[in-house]
Every structure is written in structure tokens, then in C-alpha cells.
Amino acid sequence: MTVGHAPPDIAADISPMSYQLEAVVPVSGPQGGSRRVRVPRWVRRTVGPLLLLLLWQVFSSTGVLPADVLASPGTIVRVGGELIADGTLPNAMVVSLQRVAVGLLLGGAVGVSLALVSGLSRLGEDLVDATVQMLRTVPWVGLIPLFIIWLGIGEAPKVALIALGVAFHLYLNVYAGIRGVDAQLVEAAESLGLGRWGLIRHVVLPGALPGAMTGLRYSLATAWLALVFGESINADAGIGFLMNQAREFFRTDVIVVCLVVYAFLGLIADAVVRTLERLLLQWRPTFTGQ
Numbered sequence: 008m009t010v011g012h013a014p015p016d017i018a019a020d021i022s023p024m025s026y027q028l029e030a031v032v033p034v035s036g037p038q039g040g041s042r043r044v045r046v047p048r049w050v051r052r053t054v055g056p057l058l059l060l061l062l063w064q065v066f067s068s069t070g071v072l073p074a075d076v077l078a079s080p081g082t083i084v085r086v087g088g089e090l091i092a093d094g095t096l097p098n099a100m101v102v103s104l105q106r107v108a109v110g111l112l113l114g115g116a117v118g119v120s121l122a123l124v125s126g127l128s129r130l131g132e133d134l135v136d137a138t139v140q141m142l143r144t145v146p147w148v149g150l151i152p153l154f155i156i157w158l159g160i161g162e163a164p165k166v167a168l169i170a171l172g173v174a175f176h177l178y179l180n181v182y183a184g185i186r187g188v189d190a191q192l193v194e195a196a197e198s199l200g201l202g203r204w205g206l207i208r209h210v211v212l213p214g215a216l217p218g219a220m221t222g223l224r225y226s227l228a229t230a231w232l233a234l235v236f237g238e239s240i241n242a243d244a245g246i247g248f249l250m251n252q253a254r255e256f257f258r259t260d261v262i263v264v265c266l267v268v269y270a271f272l273g274l275i276a277d278a279v280v281r282t283l284e285r286l287l288l289q290w291r292p293t294f295t296g297q
Contacts, residue, residue, distance in 0.1 A: 165240060
């Protein structure tokens, strides 16, 4: 009795790379035709901001947008160069970055610790989660007067405000990541003889890592927002201090320069987190769009 050979799988002969090339650069037909040119992604991402700047400059040049309402992009670039040249903007950035870094470390340590206690233990959840859920509904900006009374008007209330905003985001996302680990993976690990700590180290914590990265991205955005409010508390240095000074003298150009700095710092921080995601989550393939 002979065993027949299975028919060849034609679809298997088509590699993913060849399929991708056909989708991106279609082959021209018998009558000829131009191939579709793939525009680099960084070019596509800059189209929107460049169009916005162009419209802004046109409105400013034509008088539709008066200078006392909003300075033109050219004026903002000139003022930004002056602030950089005399050292005002770099010094303010250093002070603000130090506040964000300290607040992020403190808030991150508290948020992750509470999430581990609540996520890894039912007893911890009963003791911690209800309290955290109650406190996170309180507007943390409204706590500024209490922070001033408790901590004074120095650096402590500014850092505490940043840490508070960071802690809640990390807690929620790390907790959700831990409780979102597939139960079948946990059962498989237990069947292989992993103990409690081995299960946490090799299954639970890696499974919660995507949620932690998401929480870190939200926390960074909240940290910059909290910094703006924090630096309104009797600050004598920092980007928020520059904005408050500019507001008193109706300097919209300086205010916009500070806002642009906030935006770029947030963009850089988000890029750092994205890089960490690619390095730490290589084992987790995700959909990246078509």
C-alpha cells in the first residue's frame, strides 16, 4: 500500500515579503503605468504640523490674527532663540525636568507598589483597591491648597502634585495588567511545577508589562500637566514661572514658546517609552496598521 503525496500548498510558496511588495508597489499592466511611490512615514507625519504652521503664518501676516492675540511663528522662533541665547530657557527646562523626574520616581514607586499588593493578592485588593479608587476620583488639582498648608510653598508641594497624578495612572494600568493575565497560562505554569514566586516572575509580571508601559505613557502626560499647575505655586524658576511672568506682561510669544517646549518634552518622553516598549515587548507581536 503506497502513501500518496499531499498536493503542494501553493499559498505557502508565497512569502510575506513578496505579498507586501505586491501590496505596496503594484506591478504595471500590459499597457504600462507608473508604480505607486511609497511616501516615507516621517514625511506623512509632518504634513499636518507644517500645514498648521503655514496657515498660522498666513493669518498673522494678513492681520487676521493680531499680534496681541497670538504672535506669529516667525516672532516665536526669534523670541525662542533669544531665550536660549541668554540661558533663560535652558535653566528653566533643567528645573522643570528635575521636578518631573523626582515626582515621576516617587509616584511611580507608590503606584506600582500598591498595584502589586492589590493585583497579586485578594487580601491586598480588599485593603487597597477601594481606598485608591475613592481617592483617584478627587480632583488632584483641588488639593493644591492642602499641599501648601501641609508642605509649604517650596519644592515639596510641586513634586507631591506630580507624584499624585502619576501614581493613579500607574496603579490602574499595572493592576489591570496583572488581573488581565490569561488564566490558562497560570494553570500551565502551575502544572509545570512553578511556585508562587516563579509564577509571578515568569508569567504574571511579563504579562502585566504591556499595561505598565501604557500606564507610563499616561503618567508622563499627566506629569507635564501637573507641572504646569505645580509651578504656579510661588515658583521662582521653571517653565511655568516663565509663563506666569509672560502672562503679567501680555507676552503671548513667550507663552507660546513655553507651550512648544512642553509639547516637545512630552513628545520626547513618549518616544522614549515607545522605544522601551519595542525593546521589552519583542515577544509580543501586535498589529501596526495597514
